[in-house]
Amino acid sequence: MHQMNLSRVDLNLFVVMEAIYAEGGITAASRRLNLSQPAVSHALGRLREMFDDPLFQRSGRTMAPTPLARRIIEQVRTSLQGLEETLGRTDGFDPATATKRFTIAMREAMQAAILPPLMVELGASAPGIDLLVVRVDRRDIERELASGRIDLGMDVPLPLTDSIHRTRLGREWLSVVVRQGHSLTREPLTLPRYLAQQHIVVSSRSRGLSAEEYELSRRNLKRRIRMRCQNHLAACEAVRHTDLVLTMPQSHARTLNTHFGNELLSFPIRTPAYDTYLYWHANADLDAANRWFRERFLAAVWTIGMTGEVDS
Numbered sequence: 001m002h003q004m005n006l007s008r009v010d011l012n013l014f015v016v017m018e019a020i021y022a023e024g025g026i027t028a029a030s031r032r033l034n035l036s037q038p039a040v041s042h043a044l045g046r047l048r049e050m051f052d053d054p055l056f057q058r059s060g061r062t063m064a065p066t067p068l069a070r071r072i073i074e075q076v077r078t079s080l081q082g083l084e085e086t087l088g089r090t091d092g093f094d095p096a097t098a099t100k101r102f103t104i105a106m107r108e109a110m111q112a113a114i115l116p117p118l119m120v121e122l123g124a125s126a127p128g129i130d131l132l133v134v135r136v137d138r139r140d141i142e143r144e145l146a147s148g149r150i151d152l153g154m155d156v157p158l159p160l161t162d163s164i165h166r167t168r169l170g171r172e173w174l175s176v177v178v179r180q181g182h183s184l185t186r187e188p189l190t191l192p193r194y195l196a197q198q199h200i201v202v203s204s205r206s207r208g209l210s211a212e213e214y215e216l217s218r219r220n221l222k223r224r225i226r227m228r229c230q231n232h233l234a235a236c237e238a239v240r241h242t243d244l245v246l247t248m249p250q251s252h253a254r255t256l257n258t259h260f261g262n263e264l265l266s267f268p269i270r271t272p273a274y275d276t277y278l279y280w281h282a283n284a285d286l287d288a289a290n291r292w293f294r295e296r297f298l299a300a301v302w303t304i305g306m307t308g309e310v311d312s
Contacts, residue, residue, distance in 0.1 A: 102152070121300065152290075177248060200239065
């Protein structure tokens with residue numbers, strides 16, 4: 001790579017490079033940057049000439065970064081972040097007057113508990129702020145954060161790189177949901193009585209272990225799964241009309257079953273289902289808007305008491 005004079009370098013080229021790296025292709029990068037594909041291709045050509053390196057090479061349907069691109073990408077991102085922070089300090093972020101949409105990836109099990117207090121807060125302090133909640137495959141959450149398509153992600157502990165920052169939200173416990181008057185409510189729920197029931201499992205996948213199934217499988221315990229579905233609302237309605245038993249995250253169970261009148265019992269294995277984390281990209285760490293939204297989201301989580309212990 002030959003020596004470059006910074007005064008002759010178009011810094012927008014590095015914005016294009018970061019977009020291609022994050023998106024994995026010219027077409028997706030052009031959509032993200034709101035540029036034409038020829039413009040992005042032209043910028044990539046200038047980058048290749050500047051670095052005397054291909055930077056990205058076709059690999060199936062994606063553009064794979066070369067070793068040089070991998071080596072310099074974090075420096076590029078850090079530099080772009082520094083520029084954004086400098087600009088951000090000059091115009092600031094005022095939630096009372098800002099018009100913006102935040103996108104967060106979170107699973108259905110947590111939405112009913114967290115979104116109501118979050119929207120109450122946004123409605124009171126930020127009338128121009130909108131919220132989009134999406135579902136993102138765990139394998140894609142780092143790429144979605146890096147690309148800026150999502151601002152925050154909420155999920156279980158994930159093996160992500162250091163470019164993704166995180167904070168632990170709390171420990172999620174499990175509750176057993178039964179209809180009013182169910183025989184299980186007459187005395188403390190034991191493991192043998194729990195296993196003897198007919199159960200509902202809620203999972204977005206047709207196969208694979210749910211949180212409670214994982215805990216049971218670790219102990220070689222089996223139960224009959226009478227119904228498997230993808231929606232807690234439908235499962236709670238089925239519980240209300242039958243003797244079927246549903247096991248689900250406690251915070252979601254508390255919120256949802258106020259509408260059904262179902263009863264909540266302690267899961268007979270006293271162990272947390274999982275820890276929950278909030279994720280965001282390093283590029284957004286000091287961004288005033290993202291920081292403000294993270295604080296509002298954390299306040300909503302604390303409102304529902306996700307760190308609480310299992311009910312006695």
